[in-house]
Amino acid sequence: MEELLDPALGSVRVFLVHDDNKARKLRYNLGPARILTFGGAYSGHIRAVAAAGLRHGFETIGVIRGEEHLPLNPSLAHAVACGMRLDYLDRAAYRLKHTAETQARLRERWGEVTILPEGGSNAAAVRGCAELPGELGGDYDVICCPVGTGGTLAGIAAGLPEGRRALGFAVLKGAGFLTGEVARLQREAYGRVWSNWSINLDYHFGGYARTTPALKRFIAKYQVEGVYVAKMLYGILDLVRQGAFPGGTRIVAVVTGQPLTSVAECGAPTGLDSGEPRWRR
Numbered sequence: 605m606e607e608l609l610d611p612a613l614g615s616v617r618v619f620l621v622h623d624d625n626k627a628r629k630l631r632y633n634l635g636p637a638r639i640l641t642f643g644g645a646y647s648g649h650i651r652a653v654a655a656a657g658l659r660h661g662f663e664t665i666g667v668i669r670g671e672e673h674l675p676l677n678p679s680l681a682h683a684v685a686c687g688m689r690l691d692y693l694d695r696a697a698y699r700l701k702h703t704a705e706t707q708a709r710l711r712e713r714w715g716e717v718t719i720l721p722e723g724g725s726n727a728a729a730v731r732g733c734a735e736l737p738g739e740l741g742g743d744y745d746v747i748c749c750p751v752g753t754g755g756t757l758a759g760i761a762a763g764l765p766e767g768r769r770a771l772g773f774a775v776l777k778g779a780g781f782l783t784g785e786v787a788r789l790q791r792e793a794y795g796r797v798w799s800n801w802s803i804n805l806d807y808h809f810g811g812y813a814r815t816t817p818a819l820k821r822f823i824a825k826y827q828v829e830g831v832y833v834a835k836m837l838y839g840i841l842d843l844v845r846q847g848a849f850p851g852g853t854r855i856v857a858v859v860t861g862q863p864l865t866s867v868a869e870c871g872a873p874t875g876l877d878s879g880e881p882r883w884r885r
């Protein structure tokens with residue numbers, strides 16, 4: 605495991621594990637011949653579904669929040685290059701995307717489809733993410749991940765060995781609802797809720813995809829993806845500085861996101877840089 609080296613850590617150790625959590629969430633959702641799902645114009649979930657469709661040979665439809673903007677941004681261009689067809693819902697309609705009425709309308713237009721929720725978080729996704737801890741070598745006390753919709757955290761916590769804790773860092777503002785959401789996802793996947801996890805709400809930096817000068821400096825220093833990973837790592841380092849972890853605590857930080865190789869897979873120029881890490885010694 606790579607180790608994050610920073611004098612501010614003292615005797616606390618932080619190990620970095622790269623994981624394409626969006627692909628992991630899809631693993632047990634594959635099978636249907638046609639998958640329709642939802643996302644914003646830069647959604648990593650949309651890209652992951654498109655790439656999986658190309659690789660495994662199923663049809664994909666991406667329903668995007670907002671109006672169509674041409675030319676497509678690099679993220680959507682990549683999805684289309686993978687064979688995804690796009691549809692759009694304006695912001696008001698998009699808020700109702702998970703209602704039976706909207707879904708009936710989408711089925712009318714797109715035929716027989718299996719619908720995955722925005723962000724891909726459902727019971728099957730949770731079971732996919734629960735496999736992550738079992739793949740980790742090394743010994744650790746706490747495992748951290750960024751939290752968007754909560755599926756990744758729900759799974760990681762469910763898969764943890766005895767005596768370990770999971771700590772999620774919310775990247776949205778006003779994300780108190782996520783505690784209920786993670787519990788709901790665990791219950792849906794396993795019929796029970798674990799008590800080995802919590803969510804820190806203090807490092808959203810203004811909200812989803814928002815940033816601040818301090819966070820920008822942090823991103824420049826550590827060369828990490830800015831929407832999710834930087835907020836988690838900033839939070840970990842800040843909490844360590846505040847003495848929130850006892851000396852000697854071993855933390856695994858899950859650096860989520862798609863490696864550049866998988867982003868390039870569909871042959872589309874993406875211009876997306878998930879931040880090839882430059883923090884090795």
Ligand SMILES: *Cc1c(COP(=O)(O)O)cnc(C)c1O
Pocket residue numbers: 625626648649723725750751752753754755756757829832833860861862
């Ligand atoms: C989607 C995503 C997350 C959040 O995962 P959830 O399961 O939605 O909480 C974290 N990091 C990256 C890079 C992501 O794309």
